[in-house]
Amino acid sequence: MPRKILVTNALPYANGDIHLGHLVGYIQGDIWVRFQRMRGNTVHYVCADDTHGTPIMLRAEKEGLTPEQLINRVHGEHLRDFTDFGVAFDNYHSTHSPENRDYAGDIYGKLSRGGLIDTRSIEQYYDPVKEMFLPDRFIKGECPKCGAADQYGDNCEACGAAYAPTELKNPYSAVSGAKPVLKTSEHYFFRLSDDRAVAFLREWTRGTNAAGSRRLQTEAANKMKEWLGEEGENKLSDWDISRDAPYFGFEIPGAPGKYFYVWLDAPIGYLASFRNLADKRGDIAVEDYTDAVRSEAAGTEMVHFIGKDILYFHALFWPAMLKFAGYRTPSQLCVNGFLTVDGAKMSKSRGTFITARSYVEQKLNPEWLRYYFAGKSNGTMEDVDLNLDDMIAKVNSDLVGKFVNIASRCAGFITKRFDGQLGETDVTACSEFAAAWAADSLSSAYEERDYSRALREIMRLADVANQFVNDHKPWELAKQEGQDARLHQVCSTALTMFRDLTRYLKPVLPSLASQVERFLGVPALQWQGDWAPLPAGHKVEAYSHLMTRIERKQIDALLEANRESLAPSTAQPQAKAVAASPQRHAEKQQHTVQAAETTSPHISIDDFTKIDLRIARIVDAQHVEGADKLIRLQLDIGECDEAGNPKPRQVFAGIKSAYDPVTLVGRLTVMVANLAPRKMKFGMSEGMVLAASDPDGTTAGLYILAPDDGATPGMRVK
């Protein structure tokens, strides 16, 4: 009985570009969907832009657009990025849609009638100039703990303290610069602290779904336990779901001037997108997937792929909203971790904040990234590190060296010697492949989203195939009289193995797989039925190579294209944000993202004065025997020994490529006098001289510094 699954990916916020961090979760989701379909299951795969909230409203205003114009533009950009990376949603909708308005109203109405909506007055900062209430992130001021200036209303980037915006000293509005005033307003709350909700969530987060598997990964379930507290303890507080006008969103039915908080209607966008798809197609019974009773009868599933930054929303608010509005709750949450690049948070100054667009524009192959991410995905919430050198090595050796190579080394014989027709396959030689087909270890690895395990096994099979070719040496058979039949069999067998490998890699590399299907002249590869070799007499196309290698210089160009110079921080907060989180989703991400940027380009004056810079006279300079780069310098900085004789410092400087020692003697330059002495192969080095060079190496050369006339040895530089 095929499964019927509604799969979603987190909705990206319509306030920024898709970057490689986002793509981790989308690629994981897409691979799972493609796998399920190859197994014959029915999957509806939907997503949408998350479009509401204050940041969108203000951003549109800044760009001189209406919010609708802004989100329309971004919708196109996002969809194009996903498409280019092979993430093939059946529908990419928007939370600013009639379907979403209907669902939001319906869910809210049912919660309200169920007694789960409360109103109460709260006091908040209000911008009197802009005439709007200010979210925490739009209030700035001095940190109440350490006094650092220009800190946001929720936490301090200088000392890490967390506080309420009302605790800030000298607060001002980041929108207008005005001093905010406290103002009272009535807000609507979802009563998450209600006993029914708490009891439900306790069961839901640790229980299993209809198929008997856990709804949350173990780590995620543990995290929920932390948030929910122990039995009898109630750590949940009610959730503020309204915002006052002006606000870009949906007005709450029966509450003029009050709008749904963006996070209320964001996940509802999953249903809206699905409804929109069903209306377009006309053959999907929506309630079979969305209604509590009917979905149970129909045995459908609803699976959400999300980043761990938005677990809170998807494991608490979302199931509770659904449950108490009579909707089905999610069957499973697949939570992925953050992306780091070369072991560190993505950074604009290092160029590792890589946008999806720039990757495509720099002509890198999206399937390289899909393969690498898949190789790093093991179905847990762990962070994924994109190690660029590792990616180059892995893709080049696995995909080009091993996988593609199998076809490349055999197809030529089939074309040249046998007119493109396959011969008999040596089925015994394929025993490992037949065994892999019969076993469920590969498919269960995909099912559990442990793609790295699947790929390890697939690459082991690729090794088997290459060994087979190597052992039977078709290039020798080709030269021998009377070995045509054997040659034919060996190459045909290798191509059957190659067909199998392609099938297993297809969820990860859909585009490469379709090239192979064309080359082999086979219908779209599926993952069901009995194993059979490619039949004798079957005709294949001439081989043309399937994938190129990655070169380091392509990666360097990509980093360069994403590098932003460290200009003084006059930019708007959004513009210089560095996101560590894969799914930036509504205002919550404004938090994560801003807090993530701790790599300040500034040092304090105290840090600077730790460096003792001195004017030095080069009293001697010598080549160093056996050193490629070093020159031995004796530097006078006015120091003397006990007897009062001048005592120059010995410093080894790596400037041999640019200077002849003879020309250095007598010159003045600048040295770091308090650098810890270091024993080098050729002796002690008691400091360093400063020299300028182009970090990119575009302009060659090395230039030591020289003071203006009048400076004398020993003078302090500061």
Added chain:
RNA sequence: GGUGAUGUAGCUCAGACGGUUAGAGCGACGGAUUCAUAACCCGUAGGUCGGCAGUUCGAUUCUGCCCAUCACCA
């Protein structure tokens, strides 16, 4: 500060309900080969399994403490 996760060969990662010589791929090195975008094949070297202490006949695997990294919370 509290909680949790992670720390295994140069790199990326498996694994171990405690038990003889701790694994893979890549990289390095040596050999073989030349069908294949120097790809493939065979072989070698590399790890006191983050540190310290404890439990045990025996710990890298369990416990405690510490260190580092990351996340969450206040």
